[in-house]
Amino acid sequence: xxxxxxxxxxxxxxxxxxxxxxxxxxxxxxxxxxxxxxxxxxxxxxxxxxxxxxxxxxxxxxxxxxxxxxxxxxxxxxxxxxxxxxxxxxxxxxxxxxxxxxxxxxxxxxxxxxxxxxxxxxxxxxxxxxxxxxxxxxxxxxxxxxxxxxxxxxxxxxxxxxxxxxxxxxxxxxxxxxxxxxxxxxxxxxxxxxxxxxxxxxxxxxxxxxxxxxxxxxxxxxxxxxxxxxxxxxxxxxxxxxxxxxxxxxxxx
Numbered sequence: 001x002x003x004x005x006x007x008x009x010x011x012x013x014x015x016x017x018x019x020x021x022x023x024x025x026x027x028x029x030x031x032x033x034x035x036x037x038x039x040x041x042x043x044x045x046x047x048x049x050x051x052x053x054x055x056x057x058x059x060x061x062x063x064x065x066x067x068x069x070x071x072x073x074x075x076x077x078x079x080x081x082x083x084x085x086x087x088x089x090x091x092x093x094x095x096x097x098x099x100x101x102x103x104x105x106x107x108x109x110x111x112x113x114x115x116x117x118x119x120x121x122x123x124x125x126x127x128x129x130x131x132x133x134x135x136x137x138x139x140x141x142x143x144x145x146x147x148x149x150x151x152x153x154x155x156x157x158x159x160x161x162x163x164x165x166x167x168x169x170x171x172x173x174x175x176x177x178x179x180x181x182x183x184x185x186x187x188x189x190x191x192x193x194x195x196x197x198x199x200x201x202x203x204x205x206x207x208x209x210x211x212x213x214x215x216x217x218x219x220x221x222x223x224x225x226x227x228x229x230x231x232x233x234x235x236x237x238x239x240x241x242x243x244x245x246x247x248x249x250x251x252x253x
Contacts, residue, residue: 008123015081016127019073023131026068027138030061061144065135065151066216070158074128075194075208078162083186085120086169087179089113090248094177100253113248117170117241124166125159150223154216157225160233161211165190167240174244174251 090113093099105112132155136148165186172182190207197206209215210229218226 004119008119011085011123012126015077015123016130019077019127019131020134022073022077023069023134024138026072027065027135028141030064030139030142030144033064034061061139062146062220063213063217065139065146066154066220067213069132069135070154070211070216071208071213073131074158074162075211078124078128078158079165079190079194080187082124082162082166083169083183083190085124086166087173087183087186089116089120089170089173090244090251091173091176091179091182094253095179099251103253109248110245113174113245117167117244120170121163121166124162128159128162129155146220150220153219153223153225157215157219157230158211160230160237161207164233164236164240167237167244171240171244171247174247 088095090099093102102112103109129152132151133148135151136146139145169182169186172186173179176182193207196202197208197212203209210233215226215229
């Protein structure tokens with residue numbers, strides 16, 4: 001097994017195991033959550049959190065599951081993975097002073113960058129779908145059920161969001177030489193965006209409004225992707241990747 005393949009496998013397995021480790025106990029906790037909803041609302045320290053508990057209670061097991069898997073798990077762990085998988089794509093080579101060796105390979109720059117982009121994107125998104133596929137089985141353990149097809153639609157919308165973060169970070173990596181600085185900047189930005197989501201007066205300016213419980217509940221209700229959100233996310237990914245290709249084509253070691 002080549003080092004590149006081994007790295008890909010370890011990233012997928014590690015990320016999937018942690019994501020599943022957050023998901024499985026949360027679903028098995030559902031009966032306790034349902035039976036103690038009033039007490040949990042009383043303990044919520046912020047008005048936005050109280051509203052979220054209300055939404056979960058009104059939406060039942062569907063709202064609880066999408067809140068745990070997508071809003072909590074993928075919007076936190078997934079965002080960190082998106083940044084970490086992309087930050088060193090090119091900047092890491094420059095930082096280690098191996099970029100010249102990489103560019104000397106008898107393969108076009110466009111192909112090299114595309115392969116690296118797709119490998120990182122696959123490592124980011126495969127665990128989202130894989131862990132989502134376990135939800136019906138986990139729900140059966142607590143006498144609940146959800147349709148796998150609807151859950152996969154939710155996973156697709158979540159993937160558009162994570163891919164956008166990954167693509168922007170990948171663009172910065174194609175332009176820069178300091179992967180740590182890129183990671184700090186992107187993690188600060190995404191943490192700030194998540195923080196303002198919890199502030200009622202400015203929550204609508206948060207990127208994470210695009211992937212909150214309300215959005216996923218609409219997907220479950222309609223059986224369709226919310227294209228008014230999904231298309232801009234896809235456009236951001238495409239433009240970021242195109243910008244990365246332009247930057248890399250002009251790059252010197």
